[in-house]
Amino acid sequence: MPVAQVRDVAALAGVSPATVSNALNHPAKVSPETLARIQAAIDELGYIRNDAARQLRAGTNRAIGMIVLDIANPFFTDVARGVEDVLIDEQRPLILGNSAQEPARETTYLDLFEQQRMSGVLITPVVNVIDRLRRLRDRGTSVVLVDRMSRVKEFSSVSIDDRMGGRIATEHLLEIGRRRIGFIGGPAGLAQVKTRLAAARKAVEQHGSGEILFAETDSMNAQAGRDGIEQLLALPKKQRPDAIFAANDLVALGVLQALTLAGVRVPDDIAIIGYDDIDFAASAAIPLSSVRQPAHQMGSAAASMLLDVIADPAASTVKHLTLKPELVVRRSTSA
Amino acid sequence: MPVAQVRDVAALAGVSPATVSNALNHPAKVSPETLARIQAAIDELGYIRNDAARQLRAGTNRAIGMIVLDIANPFFTDVARGVEDVLIDEQRPLILGNSAQEPARETTYLDLFEQQRMSGVLITPVVNVIDRLRRLRDRGTSVVLVDRMSRVKEFSSVSIDDRMGGRIATEHLLEIGRRRIGFIGGPAGLAQVKTRLAAARKAVEQHGSGEILFAETDSMNAQAGRDGIEQLLALPKKQRPDAIFAANDLVALGVLQALTLAGVRVPDDIAIIGYDDIDFAASAAIPLSSVRQPAHQMGSAAASMLLDVIADPAASTVKHLTLKPELVVRRSTSA
DNA sequence: GGGGGGTTTTGAATCGTTTTAATGCAACCT
DNA sequence: AGGTTGCATTAAAACGATTCAAAACCCCCC
Numbered sequence: 001m002p003v004a005q006v007r008d009v010a011a012l013a014g015v016s017p018a019t020v021s022n023a024l025n026h027p028a029k030v031s032p033e034t035l036a037r038i039q040a041a042i043d044e045l046g047y048i049r050n051d052a053a054r055q056l057r058a059g060t061n062r063a064i065g066m067i068v069l070d071i072a073n074p075f076f077t078d079v080a081r082g083v084e085d086v087l088i089d090e091q092r093p094l095i096l097g098n099s100a101q102e103p104a105r106e107t108t109y110l111d112l113f114e115q116q117r118m119s120g121v122l123i124t125p126v127v128n129v130i131d132r133l134r135r136l137r138d139r140g141t142s143v144v145l146v147d148r149m150s151r152v153k154e155f156s157s158v159s160i161d162d163r164m165g166g167r168i169a170t171e172h173l174l175e176i177g178r179r180r181i182g183f184i185g186g187p188a189g190l191a192q193v194k195t196r197l198a199a200a201r202k203a204v205e206q207h208g209s210g211e212i213l214f215a216e217t218d219s220m221n222a223q224a225g226r227d228g229i230e231q232l233l234a235l236p237k238k239q240r241p242d243a244i245f246a247a248n249d250l251v252a253l254g255v256l257q258a259l260t261l262a263g264v265r266v267p268d269d270i271a272i273i274g275y276d277d278i279d280f281a282a283s284a285a286i287p288l289s290s291v292r293q294p295a296h297q298m299g300s301a302a303a304s305m306l307l308d309v310i311a312d313p314a315a316s317t318v319k320h321l322t323l324k325p326e327l328v329v330r331r332s333t334s335a
Numbered sequence: 336m337p338v339a340q341v342r343d344v345a346a347l348a349g350v351s352p353a354t355v356s357n358a359l360n361h362p363a364k365v366s367p368e369t370l371a372r373i374q375a376a377i378d379e380l381g382y383i384r385n386d387a388a389r390q391l392r393a394g395t396n397r398a399i400g401m402i403v404l405d406i407a408n409p410f411f412t413d414v415a416r417g418v419e420d421v422l423i424d425e426q427r428p429l430i431l432g433n434s435a436q437e438p439a440r441e442t443t444y445l446d447l448f449e450q451q452r453m454s455g456v457l458i459t460p461v462v463n464v465i466d467r468l469r470r471l472r473d474r475g476t477s478v479v480l481v482d483r484m485s486r487v488k489e490f491s492s493v494s495i496d497d498r499m500g501g502r503i504a505t506e507h508l509l510e511i512g513r514r515r516i517g518f519i520g521g522p523a524g525l526a527q528v529k530t531r532l533a534a535a536r537k538a539v540e541q542h543g544s545g546e547i548l549f550a551e552t553d554s555m556n557a558q559a560g561r562d563g564i565e566q567l568l569a570l571p572k573k574q575r576p577d578a579i580f581a582a583n584d585l586v587a588l589g590v591l592q593a594l595t596l597a598g599v600r601v602p603d604d605i606a607i608i609g610y611d612d613i614d615f616a617a618s619a620a621i622p623l624s625s626v627r628q629p630a631h632q633m634g635s636a637a638a639s640m641l642l643d644v645i646a647d648p649a650a651s652t653v654k655h656l657t658l659k660p661e662l663v664v665r666r667s668t669s670a
Numbered sequence: 671g672g673g674g675g676g677t678t679t680t681g682a683a684t685c686g687t688t689t690t691a692a693t694g695c696a697a698c699c700t
Numbered sequence: 701a702g703g704t705t706g707c708a709t710t711a712a713a714a715c716g717a718t719t720c721a722a723a724a725c726c727c728c729c730c
Contacts, residue, residue, distance in 0.1 A: 015679075016681075018718080046470065071416065072416065093430075096431040105423065108423070253615070285620055285621075285622065366707085387685085388686035391687075674730100681721100681722090684720100685717090692709105699702105
């Protein structure tokens with residue numbers, strides 16, 4: 001038994017396929033009685049439209065694609081939920097891809113989105129993909145950058161001020177009297193890492209005393225935190241840090257675990273501050289100080305912005321929204 | 336400038352569109368020289384195939400859809416990553432939908448997957464959707480249930496033994512001398528909740544002493560944990576629980592926070608055991624005992640199973656793989 | 671009764687790819 | 701030489717919806 005198509009629905013309702021299509025896509029054009037008859041026929045046959053055919057003819061896919069850096073990081077799932085909450089009201093499906101910070105995966109998803117002729121894409125890029133994004137845009141797919149300002153200012157973006165975040169975290173550590181600050185995160189090329197690290201260095205410089213020790217990692221999870229702190233603990237005692245600025249909370253939690261295991265007292269011997277303020281930061285063994293980012297808000301703002309661009313791609317005013325992070329002090333830096 | 340199509344590629348390479356299509360889909364059928372010429376043309380034009388057209392003609396979408404209960408729960412993102420790791424090798428995109436335990440959202444995603452004629456769907460259902468799944472299957476979409484055994488045994492599934500999990504958690508609490516066990520989770524209709532709760536009740540019964548107090552919540556996050564424990568603390572002192580069995584770790588962490596805030600000592604006054612053993616359980620303020628579930632493994636097993644079904648839907652042997660959970664004892668139940 | 675204006679419905683063309691069956695061509699066998 | 705085999709290529713017919721221009725219909729007024 002083949003599945004029902006518009007023509008079957010049309011036959012059952014006693015109208016032409018064109019009318020069925022109108023009923024589905026432009027209900028205002030169809031008289032109420034006909035509409036009801038068609039709806040009845042649809043229900044009876046269990047008709048589900050073939051989206052490939054629809055898309056081919058209509059030339060547009062309603063779905064929105066999103067590529068996040070790390071689906072295992074609650075920060076990004078918060079962002080994704082912010083996006084979802086906006087899109088669900090618009091009846092637009094969200095296709096969520098996880099690049100896991102791997103350029104190859106990122107490319108795979110970009111290919112996919114391009115093949116699917118998505119109407120819009122939200123992306124937190126791993127590497128420089130401006131040319132890919134440009135091509136997407138030329139093909140009619142709108143693009144908004146998330147948590148990353150385009151250097152070339154060519155695409156709209158929503159981001160959170162990483163410079164400020166890096167500064168307030170570092171100033172806080174300096175204020176509580178720490179001078180040798182270990183920065184753990186990576187890879188160094190990642191925009192978020194680069195900016196936060198640079199801001200930390202600048203803060204130290206302006207303060208006039210102190211030092212940043214950079215332990216680069218190849219990803220940003222708890223394991224990376226454990227690896228990073230190991231590097232720093234391997235230093236001669238005199239050179240060891242008295243505070244850690246972790247590039248995100250997952251890393252910070254890894255650091256905390258490793259330090260506890262090694263018998264290092266937190267915050268007495270080494271203070272720790274994380275980044276993101278994910279829910280788990282507050283409930284950690286030693287509640288974690290962090291730089292809170294309005295993740296959910298960033299997600300919904302990005303989604304709204306994308307919908308605006310989709311609605312009118314010609315209105316070529318590129319917008320950049322920058323949200324502010326906020327210092328949250330907990331026990332891991334209270335000394 | 337309109338985007339390049341097969342016919343443009345064909346013209347540039349001096350062949351027919353059919354040959355280009357063959358080059359793309361059945362490279363063995365095309366001579367090496369022609370292949371090279373076509374590839375060159377594709378690169379030169381930056382040709383990206385229109386997937387809607389491909390799908391319409393080929394009748395099949397390579398993508399796999401997945402619907403999870405809660406994207407904010409690390410357990411499910413672990414499962415998703417297990418799935419992803421298998422699919423990426425097969426060059427199959429994964430479309431991830433979050434039902435957030437809301438039937439309406441679940442339906443929205445099922446509609447979407449049906450419209451898209453997905454080749455396969457992985458789902459952890461919120462409510463009974465057997466008829467929807469049956470329809471999907473009849474339309475040619477393979478289905479595998481995740482973390483949920485189909486009562487009707489009609490679909491293959493991969494799950495983790497919830498009865499055993501509920502039992503070992505409860506027995507552990509009984510062994511450390513607790514008798515009044517509060518079970519927090521919900522909604523009560525959710526299969527995982529139902530099974531774990533039933534197993535807990537049975538364990539108490541077999542033990543001959545003890546009691547289960549069920550505090551039902553409408554979701555399974557930290558907030559639910561705080562709400563649930565509030566219900567139980569409102570009981571007259573004599574009737575209050577001396578242990579909590581939380582239906583998952585997020586709930587357990589919420590309970591832990593609320594108890595700490597209320598000045599209740601954990602585990603002395605009330606012991607807590609969670610479920611899932613997400614990474615954050617170990618690094619909680621008071622490290623959380625839990626029932627470890629092999630999430631990543633379940634994901635990859637489910638994906639492999641789905642690929643098998645897709646490869647040969649006729650081979651009608653429905654398979655059920657049940658993985659075993661494992662008790663992990665930490666400080667929250669050590670007394 | 672004919673004409674005008676507005677709404678509703680429809681026939682036919684179309685979206686861009688894959689597929690099928692057929693063709694062309696060269697080499698090989700007897 | 702004639703016939704066969706096999707490979708590479710192609711023309712043309714799908715796939716299932718949407719769209720557009722045109723037809724049909726309705727109601728009302730002159």
